[in-house]
Structures are given as structure tokens and as C-alpha cells.
Amino acid sequence: MSNLKLYNTYERQLMDFYPIDSNNVRIYVCGPTVYDFIHIGNARPLVIFDVLVRVLRSIYPKVTYVRNITDVDDKINQRAKEKNISISELTNQTIKNFQKDCNSLGNLPPEYEPKATDHINEMINMIETLISKGFAYVASNNVLFSIKKFKKYGNLSGRNLEEMISGSRVDVVDYKDNPGDFILWKPSSEDLPGWESPWGRGRPGWHIECSAMSKKYLGNSFDIHGGGADLIFPHHENEIAQSCCSNNSNLMANYWIHNGYVTSDGEKMSKSLGNFSTINNLLLNCDGESIRYSLLQAHYRAPLSFGKNTLTEAHKSLSRLYRAVDGFEIDGDPDKEILINLCDDLNTPKALARAHYLADQANKGSKESAQKLKNSSSILGILSHSSENWLKYGKDSYTDKLSSQPIISDKKINKLIIERKIAKDNKNYSLADEIRNKLLELNIILEDKPDRTDWRKS
Ligand SMILES: [Zn+2]
Known part of the structure; x- marks a missing residue:
């Protein structure tokens, strides 16, 4: 029995983790919409949930991790038009870039990485079930979910309908029975991607893909559903409504885990802040491991401030750890205290503080501490290079482009x-x-x- 504790957004409290099936822990995390490079804000959940999966794998014999790829979306259609390339050209290239970035950040690949366009039939089937059970209706060639039919609607986000409407987070259009009703299927004109369906040629709404794909790979109910805090409403609220109503399940997932925003000088990180924050741009002048380290320095639920010197400092901290484990190979289990910190709602700042304590001891001559630190590297996904390579060739800055050039051979x-x-x-x-x-x-x-x-x- 593990002592893993996680903060469950649905229950608004820290809870002991008990899997439905301890022989197969099942986790779903919402993945990228593939129309552009990912930025540091997108990278945070990728790294956080990678660490969570590593912790789960250290406790349970099997973990099934699913992270979807949204490759049908209006933002994709718009971007392909702007670039004058086909939609598939845009999505294929963006998926390649995404996987390269994920790899550079030291993330292990999920067991399944399903694409929305490969699961249109599953979505159509789920929408048909929702209509037949009276939870969804057809209006002006759209299919909509009727939120008043689902008593638990709003339980995850804690919002009532009036708040949702006054926050202008829902489109108010005349074909909806209720302004909060959301799209399951919408018509496509000839120039847009579309599939034949009982409601004519069209394409799915965003939310239904996660309900359909999590059901296919993880079943009607599973253990953990993760994503950024910005997905709580409406995306996750709507996923719960669709899944519970079509699957007759009480809960879609038992634990809802959400990571906080990344801020730059106190402002939420966004595309408008410019290219400097895309991972592929940062990688020109720093190592992926420094980015990963910087994302683990704050507790995942707290906002993370990403400033000018963040990566330079992360590189320095990592170099300290690399010096301590120079000459050591993994040989045994991770340090107990690091594991205890990670099991405490993924307290990565405390785990890294412990790593530095072990490095201090190692520098004072404790071989045992150096070994413990090296053994803990894989659960955090750091110290993956050889110390020699890191200390000689690691890229140590992203503010000064010249610094990554060899000054002397x-x-x-x-x-x-x-x-x-x-x-x-x-x-x-x-x-x-x-x-x-x-x-x-x-x-x-x-x-x-x-x-x-x-x-x-x-
Ligand atoms: Zn999702």
C-alpha cells in the first residue's frame, strides 16, 4: 500500500490515492491542439504528469498513461489557411515538433497517444448514445448537450450557470435550449474538414474527443484525469457530463489533478508574449533538462514564475548535482525521502531540496549520499546525461546566444x-x-x- 496523497480538484481536498485496480493504474491527461510550437506554459503539465506517472510506476506494477492529440480544431483550420498549407501538413509537422520537444524535456512517451481524427466513429457513437438517452438534442444541424439534464453539472468547477454566462465563457446563440449547452457536433462547409454522420457532414466539438478516447483506452471510469487549471471549465466539466451520461458511470475519474499557470514577471504566459517562450526557441541556448528542472522548482499547483534568469539558475543548480554524482551509475532504489516528498502531493521543490542536501553530503565525501542521489535521478527525470558531458558541454544560458558557442576548443x-x-x-x-x-x-x-x-x- 502506498502513501501517495494527491489534491483532488473535484473534492477540493488532499486525498489518499487508492486505484480502482492496483494491477493497472489508469491516467488520462489532455494533450496539445497541434497548430503551433508549444511554449513553457504548455510544457508544465507535460513535465508534471510525467513525474506523477514515474512515481506511480515506482509503486504499482502497471500504469496506463493516455495523452491525446487534438488534430481537428478551428485554430488548426485558421492557421493552415494563413500558412497556405493543407491541414494534414500542418498537424503532421506540429505533432513531430511536439514529440521532439517532449523528448528534449526528458518526458517518457505515454502508453497511448491517440489522435482525435482516428476516433471519429467512437465520438459519433457516444453522441448517438447521448441523444438516445435524452441528454443531447439536434438543432440547426448542430448536436448539443443539455446541461440541465445532468444534475452534477458545475460540481468540478464549482460554478453555477449564471456565473458561466456572465463570465462570457459560453456562446449565447438562439438555437440553444439553454445558453450553457455545449456543442458535440457541428456542420462543416466543403472547405473545412468533415465526416459523414447521422446529422450530415460535420466535425466534432472539442470536448467529446476526450470522453470518447478515454473510454476506449481506459474504460468507463478510471483513476486520474489531469491537465492545466485552465481546462477545469468548460473542458473538464463538459467531459464529465458527456462521460457520466453516456457510460452510466458515477464519476469519469476518481482524482482530478490540475497544475497552475506559468507566469512571466507576474503575467500569465501566453503566445502574445512572443516567441522567446517556445520550447524549441529556448532549446537553442539551453538544455531541455534545465527547462525541466525549472518547471519542477515550484509546487505544481502554485503559479510558476519564469523570468530572465530562471534557466541560467536551473543550469547552475543542475551542475552542482552533476558534480556530486560524477562517476556514479544508478544502482538501487531512489532515496526514501525524495520518494516521500513526491508522494506528498508531488512536492517537487522539497524533493529537489533533498537532492541538494544529498549533493552537499556527497561533496563532503559521502559516497552513500552520491549513490542515493544518482538512484533518484530517474524518478525525477533529471541527471540523465553523464556528468562529464554536462559539465563540459551543457548549454548554460538562454539570454546570451553566444555563450553556447565554444569559446575555446x-x-x-x-x-x-x-x-x-x-x-x-x-x-x-x-x-x-x-x-x-x-x-x-x-x-x-x-x-x-x-x-x-x-x-x-x-
Ligand atoms: Zn481533454
């Missing part, structure tokens, strides 16, 4: 190390110091070992 450094050794052998200590200082000016630090001299970037 390996060959030149090694040549200077030999010259310095010869100077020392000849007791010419002033020349030896001169060489050391010359390298230091280029941010290269020499470390004298009993049998050799190593170098790393400062």
Missing part, C-alpha cells in the same frame, strides 16, 4: 593543460598560474586530481 584546452603540467614539473609556477588564469577568463575551471587534471565550464 577541447584540443586547445588539453594542449594548455599539458603546457601547464610541463611548467609545474619545471617548477615554473608563475607560468602554470598564468595558464590556469587564462582559462579561467574563458570560464574554464581546472581541477587537479592525483593522476590527471580535469576541466569543466564554470
Whole structure:
């Protein structure tokens, strides 16, 4: 029995985690709408839920992780038109870019990554069930879900209908019975993607894909549903309504987990803040692991402030850890305290603080602490490179593009190390110091070992 505790948005409290089937823990996380590169705000749930899945895998024999890809959406149609390329060209390229970014961030691939367009039949079937049970109706070639038929509507977000309407989060159109009713299916004109359906040629609304695909891969009810806090309403509220009503289930998922926003100088991160925050742009001048580390520094439910120096600081912190585990390979289970911190509602800041404590002990000579730290690397998804590679070639800045360029070649450094050794052998200590200082000016630090001299970037 694990001691994993998670904050459940649905119950508004921290709860002990009990899976429906401890032989197969099932988790669904809403994935990207593929029309553009992902930015740092999109990267946060990818990293957070990757760590949660790693924790679950360390406790349970099997975890089934599903993260969908939304490849039919009005934003995609609009962007393809602007770029004058086909919709499939746009979505295929964006999916490739997305998977590359996910990989750079150190995320393990989910068991299933279903695309919405491969599951149109499942969506049509679910919509037909909702109509036959009286939860949905056809109006002006649209199919709508009637929210007043579902008593629990609003339970997740804690909103009532008036608040939803006054917040202008719902379209008020005359064919709806109730302004809060939402689209399950809508008609497509010839120039837009469309599929034949009992209601004519059309395309699905956004929410129905997650209900249809989670049912297919995880069943009528599953353990954990995750996503960013901005998805609580309307997306997750609507998913619950669709799934519970079509599947006759009491709850779609037992635990609803949501991560907070990423802010830049106190403002919510968004596309309008410019390209600098896209992951592929950040990767030009820093390592994916520094981005991952920066996203784990705040508790996942708190807002995360991403500033100019965030990545430079993350790189420095990681270098400290890499120095501590230099020469160690994974050999055993993760450190107990790190695991306890992660089981406490995924307290990654505390887990990283513990990692630095172990690094301190390692630097004081504790091999046991260095080993514990190295053994904990895979549950956090950090320290995945060799220490030597990281310390010599890690990209240490994203504010200064030049800093990732080699200032001095390996060959030149090694040549200077030999010259310095010869100077020392000849007791010419002033020349030896001169060489050391010359390298230091280029941010290269020499470390004298009993049998050799190593170098790393400062
Ligand atoms: Zn979803």
C-alpha cells in the first residue's frame, strides 16, 4: 500500500490515492491542439504528469498513461489557411515538433497517444448514445448537450450557470435550449474538414474527443484525469457530463489533478508574449533538462514564475548535482525521502531540496549520499546525461546566444593543460598560474586530481 496523497480538484481536498485496480493504474491527461510550437506554459503539465506517472510506476506494477492529440480544431483550420498549407501538413509537422520537444524535456512517451481524427466513429457513437438517452438534442444541424439534464453539472468547477454566462465563457446563440449547452457536433462547409454522420457532414466539438478516447483506452471510469487549471471549465466539466451520461458511470475519474499557470514577471504566459517562450526557441541556448528542472522548482499547483534568469539558475543548480554524482551509475532504489516528498502531493521543490542536501553530503565525501542521489535521478527525470558531458558541454544560458558557442576548443584546452603540467614539473609556477588564469577568463575551471587534471565550464 502506498502513501501517495494527491489534491483532488473535484473534492477540493488532499486525498489518499487508492486505484480502482492496483494491477493497472489508469491516467488520462489532455494533450496539445497541434497548430503551433508549444511554449513553457504548455510544457508544465507535460513535465508534471510525467513525474506523477514515474512515481506511480515506482509503486504499482502497471500504469496506463493516455495523452491525446487534438488534430481537428478551428485554430488548426485558421492557421493552415494563413500558412497556405493543407491541414494534414500542418498537424503532421506540429505533432513531430511536439514529440521532439517532449523528448528534449526528458518526458517518457505515454502508453497511448491517440489522435482525435482516428476516433471519429467512437465520438459519433457516444453522441448517438447521448441523444438516445435524452441528454443531447439536434438543432440547426448542430448536436448539443443539455446541461440541465445532468444534475452534477458545475460540481468540478464549482460554478453555477449564471456565473458561466456572465463570465462570457459560453456562446449565447438562439438555437440553444439553454445558453450553457455545449456543442458535440457541428456542420462543416466543403472547405473545412468533415465526416459523414447521422446529422450530415460535420466535425466534432472539442470536448467529446476526450470522453470518447478515454473510454476506449481506459474504460468507463478510471483513476486520474489531469491537465492545466485552465481546462477545469468548460473542458473538464463538459467531459464529465458527456462521460457520466453516456457510460452510466458515477464519476469519469476518481482524482482530478490540475497544475497552475506559468507566469512571466507576474503575467500569465501566453503566445502574445512572443516567441522567446517556445520550447524549441529556448532549446537553442539551453538544455531541455534545465527547462525541466525549472518547471519542477515550484509546487505544481502554485503559479510558476519564469523570468530572465530562471534557466541560467536551473543550469547552475543542475551542475552542482552533476558534480556530486560524477562517476556514479544508478544502482538501487531512489532515496526514501525524495520518494516521500513526491508522494506528498508531488512536492517537487522539497524533493529537489533533498537532492541538494544529498549533493552537499556527497561533496563532503559521502559516497552513500552520491549513490542515493544518482538512484533518484530517474524518478525525477533529471541527471540523465553523464556528468562529464554536462559539465563540459551543457548549454548554460538562454539570454546570451553566444555563450553556447565554444569559446575555446577541447584540443586547445588539453594542449594548455599539458603546457601547464610541463611548467609545474619545471617548477615554473608563475607560468602554470598564468595558464590556469587564462582559462579561467574563458570560464574554464581546472581541477587537479592525483593522476590527471580535469576541466569543466564554470
Ligand atoms: Zn481533454
